[in-house]
């Protein structure tokens with residue numbers, strides 16, 4: 492380990508050189524998670540092995556925080572690298588700290604934010620490096636979900652790839668100790684780096700900027716999900732509605748256009764009263780209400796009558812997530828009869844494609860004359876599911892062959908460029924994570940902007956919120972903003 496330095500005298504230039512010497516900043520050729528090759532790699536995790544650097548970095552972060560025009564009452568480090576940095580600041584400056592859980596293991600029972608705080612309290616987000624700004628934003632959103640206000644973030648190093656602008660568009664002011672350009676200057680002056688090395692990094696930064704709002708890299712290279720926007724023309728909801736021949740998809744797209752909402756709420760509560768109350772509260776924010784009627788403990792036909800009235804009152808469609816998966820003649824009876832009589836009230840239902848097209852034919856015999864529609868499950872959100880590759884492609888083909896009744900998919904990304912087919916994605920929350928039973932969550936921006944899906948399906952992100960109507964409003968806003976970002 493390198494000899495400790497005199498902390499009292501460590502200038503920013505000395506700190507940069509120390510970071511280089513301990514290999515927290517490396518130059519060469521590095522393959523990033525996205526597949527892009529980068530000439531610079533910054534990983535500050537290593538500084539926990541160098542307490543004097545840790546302390547000095549946190550002091551610089553504290554100094555930068557003094558430029559915040561908004562007073563903050565607490566600090567929260569972006570997990571994991573910034574946790575020790577936030578801890579150093581908290582102990583030195585007697586500033587209360589909060590911890591954001593990255594994994595919500597026992598979702599719904601465990602708090603996402605640890606520590607004491609008052610509703611509305613203002614918190615400063617602390618981060619080591621900012622590239623696109625998405626990590627800071629995720630932590631800020633987790634804090635906001637817990638009713639904590641975030642206006643500022645401090646970061647040691649801004650890579651100058653659009654993160655500050657993106658955060659600004661989300662109402663967060665980024666205060667950085669140092670930029671990558673400044674770091675390059677110092678390393679050149681101190682003869683750690685040669686001119687050509689510096690040039691390679693500068694070119695890389697210039698070519699790999701992120702758009703504010705959309706999170707899409709301008710050169711779009713590497714990441715398959717990022718290429719969606721460039722690969723096809725993006726139609727707006729109104730244009731797509733006019734291209735639909737199926738009345739259900741046409742109506743749904745018209746509702747999405749009118750209400751400025753691509754949010755479907757999954758009303759997974761177990762009593763009819765609870766579901767109806769929830770739906771009445773979130774109704775103004777959604778284009779679709781998804782139900783699982785077979786989890787209701789007190790189901791009566793009165794429930795579907797009241798739900799239909801709410802659909803008219805708030806202008807949304809109803810989607811019963813029945814996941815039919817049997818031979819045609821059985822699903823025909825399951826759809827039309829039994830105690831639920833799904834085809835009488837659900838505008839949309841869904842089916843697995845595993846039985847083959849008989850499942851569609853059976854449902855179609857009942858649903859078509861009632862102006863109903865079906866979506867096929869092409870991909871799932873759960874860990875280890877088998878709906879992928881050839882299975883998903885065959886499902887798309889099946890949908891295209893039955894486009895009079897099949898209006899789209901449940902999926903995790905856009906599967907076809909046909910603008911009349913709707914893509915609906917479950918497993919959505921404002922922050923990424925998992926539950927304890929294999930459900931995986933991605934964010935509205937990831938679903939809509941990056942993966943090109945059309946509708947976000949949100950269950951517990953809304954049903955478990957302290958204020959479901961406010962949560963629905965936030966998801967509506969996030970989903971719609973992600974839709975608009977495709978046109979930038």
Ligand code: 5BU
Nearest residue numbers: 757868871872873901917918949950951
């Ligand atoms: P959550 O609370 O947001 O995790 O609820 C997601 C809902 O979407 C829930 O009703 C599931 O049954 C449904 N779902 C899903 O989560 N993943 C899938 O792949 C399919 C449906 Br298909």
